[in-house]
Amino acid sequence: MIQLNWLLTLSGVLFAVSVAGMFINRKNLILLLMCVELLLLAVNFNFVAFSRYLDDIHGQIFVFFVLTVAAAESAIGLAILVVLFRERRSINVEDLSTLKG
């Protein structure tokens, strides 16, 4: 029988791996977007696990909406990426300093 703490630990490790990926790949915008997808997947793991073990379907419905928002987010993010590449011929994050932040 799969225990709840196994799932929570797995999701925590997955979350940490994708956070580390954001630090390591901090120049490549595409890999940053992929790491965001992995972060959302790790969070969805928690929702599904608690929904299963508390026998409450609402967690899975929330995962459904998170998936929707994540799909919309990656579609718009990639569109912005394509426009950016057309303008700058580069997707390096360090080139994006127009706002001087």
Next chain:
Amino acid sequence: MLVEILFWVFASILIVSAVAMILVHNPVHAALLLVLCFFSSASIWLLIEAEFLAVVLILVYVGAVMVLFLFVVMMLDINIEELRARMTRYALIGGLVAGIVVFQIVSVVYTRAIGVDVEQGAAGKPADYSNTAELGQKLYTEYVYSFELAAVLLLIAIVAAISLTMRKRANLKQQDIAAQVAVRREDRVRIVKVDAERPAAPAAPSGDKAP
């Protein structure tokens, strides 16, 4: 027993492919490893009887989002060598932050502070239980407004993505409505004053008509 073995196998595949994804240099390889992550997650979700979400994860992520990622990665001509330079500079602090995150989450999970017995296993559902039916019943009754909002959100995403990436083509023949509406009478019509006068008298009849 088989379920536990499968869980650990899928969990190890998931973690290994996630680690490989953040370490490989080629974005195409990273995208394919992310697909492997999604597949093993979907398998684990099947094991804990969240069947509908497992199928949706494969359909939406592997079928749509990752194909979009691969399309963009292959369409853009990215200089990988430039991007991977000085990449290891932040690997140390990244690993440190990841270690702290794991420590915090694991310590919270194992102190039982969340009010749940974390070592419990879920009771199996009966054979005629349908995860999809139960999700659908909640989704179309209690969450129907949220469901429609999600649909509108997807529509906004479609419109935004298309309008962002659409390019005006130079030699395309199309109507310019604004120019049509803004046209003035002076641009189109020219009034020419012509003196009214009797036309010149026709030539004198020669007398012999055509037969």
